[in-house]
Structures are given as structure tokens and as C-alpha cells.
Amino acid sequence: MNFDLEKFKVHGEPLIYGAMISIALVSIGIVVGLTVFRKWGWLWREWLTTVDHKRIGVMYILAALLMLFRGGIDALMMRLQTAAPDMKFLDAQHYNEVFTTHGLIMILFMAMPFIIGLMNVVVPLQIGARDVAFPRLNAVSFWLFFFGAMLLNISFVIGGSPDAGWSAYFPLASLEFSPTVGNNYYSLALQISGIGTLMTGVNFIVTILKMRAPGMKLMRMPMFTWSVLITNVIIVFAFPVLTVALALMMFDRLFGSQFFTMANGGMDMLWANLFWVWGHPEVYIVILPAFGIYSEIIATFSKKNLYGYTSMVASMLIISLLSFLVWAHHFYTMGQGVMVNGFFSITTMAIAVPTGVKIFNWLFTLRKGRISFTTPMLYSLAFIPIFTIGGVTGVMLAMASADYQYHNTMFLVAHFHYVLIPGAVFAVIAGFHYWFPKVFGFRLNERLGKHAFWWIIISFNVAFFPLFILGLKGMTRRMYTYSAETGFGPLNMISFAGALGLAIGFVILVYNIYWSTRYMPRDENGDPWDARTLEWATHSPIPEYNFAVVPKVKSRDPFWAMKHDKQPLFEDPITKIHMPSNTGKPFVLGVVFFFLGFFLVFSMWIPAIVAGIGVLIVLAAMSFERDHGFYIPADKVITTEQKLGGGTV
Amino acid sequence: MKVDTSKPLEYGTHENSNRIFGFWVFLGAEIALFATLFTVFFVLVNRFADGPSGSELFEIGPVLIETFLLLTSSFTIGLAVHAMRHQYKRAMLVFFGITLLMGLGFLGIEITEFVTYVHEGATLQTSAFLSSLFVLLGTHGAHVTFGFLWGAAIMIQLMRRGINPATANKSFIFSLYWHFLDVVWIFIFSFVYLKGLM
Numbered sequence: 001m002n003f004d005l006e007k008f009k010v011h012g013e014p015l016i017y018g019a020m021i022s023i024a025l026v027s028i029g030i031v032v033g034l035t036v037f038r039k040w041g042w043l044w045r046e047w048l049t050t051v052d053h054k055r056i057g058v059m060y061i062l063a064a065l066l067m068l069f070r071g072g073i074d075a076l077m078m079r080l081q082t083a084a085p086d087m088k089f090l091d092a093q094h095y096n097e098v099f100t101t102h103g104l105i106m107i108l109f110m111a112m113p114f115i116i117g118l119m120n121v122v123v124p125l126q127i128g129a130r131d132v133a134f135p136r137l138n139a140v141s142f143w144l145f146f147f148g149a150m151l152l153n154i155s156f157v158i159g160g161s162p163d164a165g166w167s168a169y170f171p172l173a174s175l176e177f178s179p180t181v182g183n184n185y186y187s188l189a190l191q192i193s194g195i196g197t198l199m200t201g202v203n204f205i206v207t208i209l210k211m212r213a214p215g216m217k218l219m220r221m222p223m224f225t226w227s228v229l230i231t232n233v234i235i236v237f238a239f240p241v242l243t244v245a246l247a248l249m250m251f252d253r254l255f256g257s258q259f260f261t262m263a264n265g266g267m268d269m270l271w272a273n274l275f276w277v278w279g280h281p282e283v284y285i286v287i288l289p290a291f292g293i294y295s296e297i298i299a300t301f302s303k304k305n306l307y308g309y310t311s312m313v314a315s316m317l318i319i320s321l322l323s324f325l326v327w328a329h330h331f332y333t334m335g336q337g338v339m340v341n342g343f344f345s346i347t348t349m350a351i352a353v354p355t356g357v358k359i360f361n362w363l364f365t366l367r368k369g370r371i372s373f374t375t376p377m378l379y380s381l382a383f384i385p386i387f388t389i390g391g392v393t394g395v396m397l398a399m400a401s402a403d404y405q406y407h408n409t410m411f412l413v414a415h416f417h418y419v420l421i422p423g424a425v426f427a428v429i430a431g432f433h434y435w436f437p438k439v440f441g442f443r444l445n446e447r448l449g450k451h452a453f454w455w456i457i458i459s460f461n462v463a464f465f466p467l468f469i470l471g472l473k474g475m476t477r478r479m480y481t482y483s484a485e486t487g488f489g490p491l492n493m494i495s496f497a498g499a500l501g502l503a504i505g506f507v508i509l510v511y512n513i514y515w516s517t518r519y520m521p522r523d524e525n526g527d528p529w530d531a532r533t534l535e536w537a538t539h540s541p542i543p544e545y546n547f548a549v550v551p552k553v554k555s556r557d558p559f560w561a562m563k564h565d566k567q568p569l570f571e572d573p574i575t576k577i578h579m580p581s582n583t584g585k586p587f588v589l590g591v592v593f594f595f596l597g598f599f600l601v602f603s604m605w606i607p608a609i610v611a612g613i614g615v616l617i618v619l620a621a622m623s624f625e626r627d628h629g630f631y632i633p634a635d636k637v638i639t640t641e642q643k644l645g646g647g648t649v
Numbered sequence: 650m651k652v653d654t655s656k657p658l659e660y661g662t663h664e665n666s667n668r669i670f671g672f673w674v675f676l677g678a679e680i681a682l683f684a685t686l687f688t689v690f691f692v693l694v695n696r697f698a699d700g701p702s703g704s705e706l707f708e709i710g711p712v713l714i715e716t717f718l719l720l721t722s723s724f725t726i727g728l729a730v731h732a733m734r735h736q737y738k739r740a741m742l743v744f745f746g747i748t749l750l751m752g753l754g755f756l757g758i759e760i761t762e763f764v765t766y767v768h769e770g771a772t773l774q775t776s777a778f779l780s781s782l783f784v785l786l787g788t789h790g791a792h793v794t795f796g797f798l799w800g801a802a803i804m805i806q807l808m809r810r811g812i813n814p815a816t817a818n819k820s821f822i823f824s825l826y827w828h829f830l831d832v833v834w835i836f837i838f839s840f841v842y843l844k845g846l847m
Contacts, residue, residue, distance in 0.1 A: 133667045198678055206671040236674060240682035248689065248784065257773045257780035258698070259689070265696025265777030270689065277685075616798065623802050626815070 007181065007602055008158050013094055015077075020157045049582040051135035053120045054439060054542055056142050060117030061432065063146055065510070067110040070153065072506060074102035076499055079463070083496035085484040095480035096163035097182065101152070103166030108190065109149040111286045111420070114428040116145075116200055119228045119289065122435055123204065125535035125542065126222045128213025128551040133206035135580040136622075141196040141203065143590030148193025151597045155185040159601065162186040165478065167275055167330075168249070170260035170268040175253050181601050187250040188597040194242050201235030204228060213534070215553035219313070222533040222556075223299075223306055226313055227292025230320045231285050237324070238281035245274035254603060269334065276327035284323040286420065288316055290427030291358055294380045297434055298362050300531045301377040302369025305557055308361040315354030322351050332400045333407045341400035348398035355391060359384060374529070375449035379430035382457050383422045390418030393468065411471025417464045429456075429509065437528045441541040442520040444512050452508040459501025466491035466498075524645065532557040537569055539644040545577045545632060548641050574637050580629040589618045652814055657734055659821035661814045672822045676829055683833050686785045690841065693777040700775035703782075703845025706766060712842045715758050716834065719793075722751035723831035726824045733820055738812055742804065745820070748827065749800045752793050759790050782841065789837060792830055799823060 010016050034040050047055060077098050081090045090098065124132055132138050155161040162182035164173035173183045208229045212221070221229075249271070251257040258266040291312075299306040306312065328336060328344040362384060371377070393415040397403055406412055437443045471477075475488050482488050526540040537559045538547050549570040551558065561567040592614040599608035652661040660666045694703075729744035763783070766772075773783045803819050810816055 133671060202671050202674045202678070205674050206667055210667050210670060236678045237681050240678050241685045244682060244685040244689070247788075251773070251780065251784060255773060257784070258775075258777045259693070259780050259784075261777075264698040264700075264775070265693065266780075267693065267696070267777065270692055274685070274689075620798075620802050623799075623819075624806065626810075 010157060010160050013091075015090075015094070016156060023154075023157060044584070045582070048587045049139075049584045051139050051580050051582055051586075052544055053124050053132045053135065053138060056138055057117045057120030057122075058439065059142060060113045060120060060145070063149065064110050064114035064117060064428075067105050067113070067149065068506065071102050071105040071110055072503060074098045074105070076503060078102065079492075079496040079499040081480060082482070082488075082492045084493060085482055085486070085489050087481055090480065092480050093163060096165075096478075097156070097161035099478055100162045100165055100168075100182075100186075101156070104152065104162070104186070104190070105149075107166070107282070107286065107420075108193065109145075109152070111424045111428070112197065112282075113145055113149075114432075115231075115286060115289045115424070116141075116197070118293070118428060118431045118435065119204065119231075121439055122431075122535055123225050123228050124207065124211070125438075125538065125546055126225045126533055127208060127211060127216055128534050128547060128553065129207065129211040130546050130550075130577065131211075131580065132203055133211055134203050136583055136586060137199050137203050139583070139586035140589060141199040143586045144196030144199070144593060145193040147590040147594035148189045148191075148196065148597070151192065151594055151601075152185055152189035154598075155182060155189075159185070167279065168271075169275075170249075170252075170271040171262050173249070173271075174261060175256075176261075183249070184253055184601040184603075187246045187253065188600055191243065191246045191250070192593050192597050194239055194246070197235060198239045198243070201232040201239065204232040205236065208232075213551050213553050216558075219310070220553060220556045220558075222292075223295035223309070223312055224289070224292035224533075227288045227290075227295075227316060230316050231288045234281045234285050234288075234320050234323065238278045238285070241274055242278040242282075245271065245278065248274075250600070254600065269331075272331050272334070273327065276330045277324070280327045280330070281320075281323040283420075284319060286424040288319065290423050291316065293427045293431040293434075294362065294383060295365075296533065297376045297380045297430055298365050299557075300434075300529055301372050301374055301380075302366050303372075303530075304365055304369045305532070305560075306361070307364035307367075308357070309556065311357055312361055315357045318354040319351060322347055322354075326351065329398060329400075329403075332403045345398055345400045349395055352391060352395050359388065374433075375444070375446055375453055376430040376434040378450065378453050379426045379433075382453075383426050383430075386418060386422040386426075386457075386460070390415060390420075390422065394419060406471060408476050409471035410467040410475045410477055413477045414464050414467035414471060417467070421460055421464075426456075434529070435535075437523050438526070438535055438540050438542065440517075441526075442516060442522045443528055444516045445520060448508060448512040448515060452505045452512060455501055455505030455508060459498045459505060461498070463495050463498025463502055466495045470495075526645075527559075530563075532560040534559055537562065539641075543640055543644060545579060545637065548574050548577075548637050574634050574641070576631045576634050577637060578629055578631055581627055583625075583627070585618055585622050585625070589615065589622075592618055658812070658814055658817040659733075661817075665814055665818040668818055669822060669825075672825055676825065679829060683788070683836075686781075686788055687836065687840070690781040690785045693781040694845075696777040698776035698778075700779055701769065701771050702778070703841070704847070706769065706771055707842055707845050709842070709846060711758050711762055712838065715755050716838050718751045718755045718758070719831055719834050722748045722755070723828050725751070726827045730821060730824050733812055733817055736812055738807070741812065741820075742807060745800065745804050745807070749797055749804070752797050752800070752827075756790060756793055756797070759786065759793075785841065786837065789830065789833055792833075796823070796826055796830060800827075 034043060047059065050056065077090060078095065081087050081095055120132070120138070124130070160180040160182045162168065162173075162178075162185055163180070164178050164183055168183060168186055171177055173186075208221070208225060248257070248259045252259050252261065258264040260266050260268050260271045262268065295306050295312060325347040326344055328340060329348045332341050332344070393411070397406055397412065397415055433444055433449055470488055470491050473488070475482070475486070523540055526538060527536045528540075529536070534551060534553070537551060547570075549572050551569045552571055553569075554567055555561045558567070558569060562569040592611055596608060596611035596615060599605075599611055654661070656666075660669065725744045726748040729741050729748060732741035732744060766779075771779050773780055800823055803816065803823055807816050807820065
């Protein structure tokens with residue numbers, strides 16, 4: 001093994017030195033803070049070793065919010081660099097790294113974990129379960145995601161970030177054309193967090209199919225739970241493709257195999273196909289739960305049941321099938337012939353049909369509803385027109401022949417931001433505001449929430465609408481600078497202003513969390529929105545066992561039926577409750593995987609083998625462990641219930 | 650834990666039957682994984698560059714022994730589960746042990762084959778065909794290796810703790826995994842070796 005310190009260093013950029021210093025300062029600050037306030041034990045007992053689905057969900061959401069700001073700073077740097085002609089803020093290499101990590105982080109380490117976080121908090125409650133099917137596996141999933149994300153995040157300051165785009169097309173991403181360790185980080189960080197995501201998929205499929213409360217038939221499940229079920233089926237079938245693609249990438253880059261090379265029989269288009277066979281369903285992995293969130297919120301704040309429940313389910317199923325049949329629309333222009341382009345053009349456009357059905361269902365839910373304009377409802381209402389713009393431009397892009405014009409321009413960038421931001425980001429923010437009082441027992445401030453809403457909605461359009469026009473004018477994407485003669489300057493400047501506005505909106509959102517934690521009054525009854533589904537039938541904050549008595553479901557919207565039709569929900573007496581005990585092993589497994597990934601990135605084989613054996617040891621320790629959890633005795637449940645208000649019995 | 654005695658021991662508790670169902674879902678993901686690897690192999694199968702092709706490389710003898718070992722071990726793990734249902738701990742351990750030893754034999758022959766290929770100048774780096782061959786076979790081999798370690802851990806637990814709902818559940822899930830590896834091998838045998846030899 002030749003140890004070479006030079007490989008770890010990243011040179012030359014004041015911004016990167018700034019990043020190094022800020023990472024060091026934040027780390028020191030956290031360590032000192034935890035020590036001064038004697039919080040290490042608390043952190044370990046209450047959070048790092050927890051197997052409670054609600055706490056794991058909260059950790060996912062916290063990590064996702066952090067990544068939102070990390071990816072958001074990337075976005076601001078890009079918009080600043082292109083705000084005016086001939087800007088000298090970033091150099092070409094740094095710009096490449098910034099747009100690559102922006103895409104990766106926003107999709108894989110922000111949107112998806114935010115959704116998985118909400119899913120963790122909400123789904124077991126919505127189906128009346130005490131927990132997910134495999135609580136410990138759930139902790140493993142979280143820590144693999146978290147340490148995968150950390151591995152990618154240190155790449156900027158140790159060794160260099162990936163720089164071949166978030167889709168990492170070969171041959172560009174090969175060792176020959178991207179000789180830094182950046183794409184090693186890509187393959188290993190995504191691999192580690194991807195395994196965690198796959199485990200989440202398995203866990204939630206079993207949870208939803210096997211852990212539902214008595215009477216909760218499939219067609220009585222809340223729409224969010226339905227969307228999560230379908231999403232997790234997509235995860236289980238799409239993520240193995242990513243696993244293989246990333247493994248082949250690793251073999252090509254670290255061991256010199258010939259999968260995607262230009263010589264010796266390799267085939268670079270194979271990467272593009274594998275990547276998008278996973279990558280396109282991935283889009284629906286983040287969009288479908290968003291549809292579920294909007295369905296819950298729109299029904300609740302219209303005081304009506306969801307219009308067209310069956311067609312909502314059917315359209316999601318159709319979308320999930322079609323999502324696997326459209327991947328080649330990402331490379332119409334790479335020479336695949338008329339028949340192939342025609343097939344993928346038709347399947348792509350077909351997705352607009354079930355999506356349109358859903359849009360009309362939401363509109364019909366609103367019709368004649370008693371609508372209250374709360375913050376989550378505002379995001380849901382803003383979603384409909386903005387997402388429709390994204391959808392219509394998507395159909396424009398779906399036409400293979402027209403795509404030869406838009407391909408690789410800012411038009412495409414505008415399109416997918418118009419789909420993903422209202423589709424995923426507004427949804428998770430809406431869901432965050434909606435379910436926040438369930439988890440913490442108080443609402444976020446509505447006035448601050450609405451301030452943030454208007455900043456975000458208006459700035460979003462200011463930031464991204466000009467990109468449609470720039471794209472039609474011929475500005476290609478990933479272009480790090482341009483001359484004044486192109487005329488791209490003014491629209492880019494407007495877009496930069498919009499990006500700043502978005503940043504202000506997100507800062508207000510976070511300030512709202514701080515302000516509300518200090519000053520908002522606590523909710524008394526656990527049902528601040530007069531909602532319809534089961535998660536609101538227990539206390540806020542939620543006791544560790546979720547429901548003192550397992551609910552008996554007799555209709556859709558069972559909590560509404562209990563409140564308004566006097567349909568009893570909790571009939572059994574309180575008995576002892578079985579709970580899983582905490583464990584530190586998932587956290588340790590995440591740490592060991594982090595080191596395994598890190599050593600492989602730098603081809604340090606002996607430490608990597610040691611870390612690999614470490615992984616096996618932790619797995620064996622988990623297998624040999626004999627822990628059947630513990631029981632909360634009935635009288636303790638009764639005292640807890642009385643302390644929380646005793647509403648459920 | 651409440652054990653439902655009307656069901657086989659491995660399904661006896663609610664958690665046990667959830668684990669078995671969860672493992673079937675996980676096997677669905679494994680099918681997707683191997684399907685992708687086979688697709689990659691079929692795409693690259695004729696891209697020999699300057700390296701050898703399958704018909705120049707493969708020998709039927711060792712492959713037949715590998716097939717015999719793995720198929721028989723799939724049978725013996727079935728016998729182990731059968732013994733488990735009758736609470737015959739010793740018979741169960743014997744069949745379990747035979748299964749793992751056959752797995753080890755399979756791995757030994759596979760590693761010898763790989764070494765032979767490399768000595769004949771057919772390496773991971775030689776051609777796209779060989780890259781996909783080594784990675785497809787290697788992924789299956791890595792699964793067998795992991796299965797050997799996993800199975801050994803379960804055997805130790807069986808010896809120490811006997812046949813109880815937890816160990817029965819683990820053993821049954823392991824048997825599903827082992828059968829799955831067998832099915833994947835049948836595809837490798839047919840579409841990699843037999844087709845390659847033609």
C-alpha cells in the first residue's frame with residue numbers, strides 16, 4: 001500500500017478552505033456543547049440508540065433539513081456564478097462539483113429522506129400500529145442513509161467531490177476522464193445509503209401489509225399510506241438496479257473492469273440505461289408520497305372526504321408501472337432509432353393521464369368544501385397550478401422530435417424544478433407543518449408560516465420561470481459562464497434574485513421552528529386541525545406505544561367517524577404493551593460502513609478489509625443478540641394516559 | 650412471547666411470520682438484482698475484445714461438480730428444515746452441516762476456476778465479456794460465502810440454544826436464501842455455461 005497524503009488534499013479555492021474551517025468549527029462546537037451541557041448520555045440513550053419510529057422519523061427530517069441548506073448553498077453559488085456574463089466566482093472544476101453534488105444531495109439526501117422521515121412518523125400511526133414491522137432494521141436503514149450522506153459531504157474537503165453530473169454518464173465518469181476520487185465517493189456513498197433505502201422499502205411493505213389495525217382493509221387505508229406502499233414497492237424493484245450500476249462503476253474505477261469503457265468491448269450507453277432504469281422510478285419515489293400528503297391535507301382542510309378514492313389508488317398504481325417503462329426518454333438524442341424513441345415517447349406522455357386524474361380529484365375534493373387557508377393548505381393549493389406547468393412542459397419534452405431542440409438546455413432544468421419543487425419540496429414542507437403538532441404537541445406559527453410560504457412561492461417562480469425562456473433561447477445547462485453577446489445576462493440575474501428570495505423563505509421557515517418551540521401554546525387534545533385519519537386519534541406528543549388500545553376500524557376516515565358519527569374506535573381495555581428495546585448496534589454498523597466506504601474511495605485496501613470484517617462482526621453480533629424487548633405494564637400505561645389527558649379511553 | 654402452536658414453529662409468533670414475509674419481499678429485490686446482472690451479461694456477452702470467448706474458456710467438468718454440490722445442498726437444507734419440524738436437533742445439525750460443507754466445496758471449485766481463468770490470461774480487465782462474467786459469478790459466489798458465514802452463525806445458535814421459535818425462524822429463512830442461490834445457479838449454469846459452451 002502506498003500511502004500518499006496528497007490524495008486527500010483539495011487545493012486552491014478560498015471557498016473550499018472556508019468550507020473546511022466551517023466544518024471543523026461546527027464539529028468542535030457540537031463536541032464542546034455536548035460536553036459542557038453533559039448531553040452525551042442523553043444523546044446516546046434517547047437518539048443514537050433509539051428504535052422508535054417517531055424518533056427515527058424526526059432524525060431523518062432533521063438530516064434532510066440540513067441537507068436542504070447544504071444543497072441550497074450549492075444552488076445559490078451556481079446562480080451567483082451565472083448571474084452575469086463572465087463571472088469569476090467559481091472556476092469550471094468547482095462549478096462542475098457544485099452542480100453534481102447539488103443534484104445528488106437534493107434528490108437522494110434531501111427529498112427522499114424527508115419523505116422517508118414523514119413516512120416513519122406517520123404511517124404506523126395511520127394504520128393503527130404500535131410500530132413498524134422491524135424496528136431495529138429501521139434504525140439500520142437510518143444510520144446507513146446518514147453515514148452515506150456524511151461520506152458524500154466530506155468529499156468537498158477531502159479528496160474532491162464528484163464532478164461528472166448527478167447522472168455520472170460514462171465515459172466522462174470513468175477513471176480516464178475523471179481521475180480524482182470524486183466519482184469513487186459517488187459510487188460508495190450512494191451504495192451505502194441505497195442499501196438503507198432498500199431495507200426501508202422491505203420494512204414498510206411488511207408494516208403496511210401485516211401490521212394494520214383490525215378492520216383497516218386495504219381500501220380503507222389513508223391515501224398517504226397507499227402512496228407509501230406503492231412507493232416502497234417501486235423502491236424494492238428499482239434500487240437493486242442502482243446497486244448493480246454503482247457496483248459496476250466501482251469495479252470500473254477501482255479494479256479496471258471494462259463495463260463502461262471505450263475500449264475492450266465496454267459500452268458507455270449501458271450506464272445510461274442502468275442509471276435511468278433506476279433514476280426514472282426514483283422520480284416517482286419522491287413524487288408519489290407527495291401526492292399522498294396533498295390528498296390528506298386537501299381533504300382535511302376542505303372538511304370533506306377525498307374525491308375519487310378508488311381512482312386515486314388506481315392512478316398511482318398505473319403511474320408506478322409506467323415509471324419503469326419510460327427511462328429512455330432521458331436520452332432520445334443519443335442515437336437509439338425511431339421505434340425506440342417512439343415507444344418511450346408514448347409511454348412518457350401516457351403518465352400525464354393518471355396524473356391528470358389526480359389533479360381533477362383534488363379539485364373536486366375542494367369543490368363545495370369548507371376550505372380553511374392554513375399554511376399546509378396554502379402549499380397544497382399552490383402546488384396544483386405550478387405542478388401543472390411542470391407537467392405540461394414535461395409533455396413537451398416527452399415528444400422525441402421536439403426534444404432534439406430542448407435537450408440539454410435550461411428548459412429541461414426549469415421543467416424538472418417545476419415538477420420536483422412543487423411535487424416534492426412543497427409537499428414535504430406542507431406535511432411538515434401539518435404533522436408537526438402531532439409529533440411535538442404544538443403548532444408552528446401560522447403568520448411566520450405564511451410569510452415563508454409567500455417568499456418561497458413567489459421566489460420559486462422568479463428563480464425558475466426565466467430558465468424556460470433561457471432554454472428556448474439556447475442556453476445549455478451546466479454552462480459555467482457565458483459572454484455578454486449571448487444576451488443571457490438579464491434573465492439569469494432575475495433567476496439569481498429568485499434564488500435569494502427562496503433562501504430567505506427557507507430561513508424564515510427554520511426561524512419559525514425556533515420561534516414556535518419557545519412561544520407557541522401547547523395543543524390540548526392532539527387534534528389541532530379537526531382531522532380525519534387515525535394518527536390524530538392519539539395524544540400529541542405521541543406516547544412511545546402510539547395507541548394505548550389498538551383501534552378497531554370500521555370505515556375510511558375512522559377518526560372523523562368517531563368524532564362525528566359517534567363510531568367507537570377504542571373498545572378494548574388497556575393491557576400490557578410489548579416494546580422493542582433500544583440498541584446501539586445499528587449506529588455502530590453505520591460508522592463501520594462509513595469507514596469501509598472511505599477506505600475504498602482512496603483504494604486503501606488493508607484498512608478496507610479490516611472495516612469489511614468489522615461489518616461482518618457487527619452483523620454477527622446482531623444475529624447472536626437475544627433480546628425480546630420488554631413490556632410496559634398496564635398500570636403504567638394508564639398513568640401515562642391520564643397524564644396526557646386520557647382522551648383515548 | 651406468545652407462540653401459536655397450530656402453526657409450524659418458524660411461523661409461531663407474529664414477528665416470526667412477519668420476518669418470513671419480509672424475507673420474501675427481500676428476495677424480490679434479490680431477483681431484481683440478479684436480473685440486472687444477467688441483463689448486463691447478455692448485453693456484453695459477445696464483446697470479447699482480444700480476450701477469450703466462453704467456448705474457449707469453459708470446461709464442463711468442474712461446472713457439473715459445482716452444480717451437483719449446490720443442487721444437493723439445496724436438498725439437504727430441505728432435509729434440515731424437515732428434521733427441525735420434528736424437533737430432531739441432531740439430524741437437523743447434521744444436514745445443516747452437510748449443506749454448509751457442500752457450499753464450501755462449491756466455493757473451492759469456483760475459486761479454482763477463477764484462478765485457472767486468470768492464468769489463461771482471462772482477467773476482469775481483459776474484456777467487457779469477462780468483466781460481466783466475473784461480476785455475475787462473483788456476486789453469486791459472494792452470496793454463497795455470506796450464506797456460509799450466516800449459516801455457521803445459525804448453527805452455533807442451534808447448538809447452544811436448541812430448536813426454539815427464534816432459531817427455527819432463522820433456520821427457515823436461511824433455507825429460503827439457500828434455495829434462492831440454487832435457483833440463480835440454475836440460470837447461471839444454463840445461460841452462462843451451457844450456452845457459452847455451444
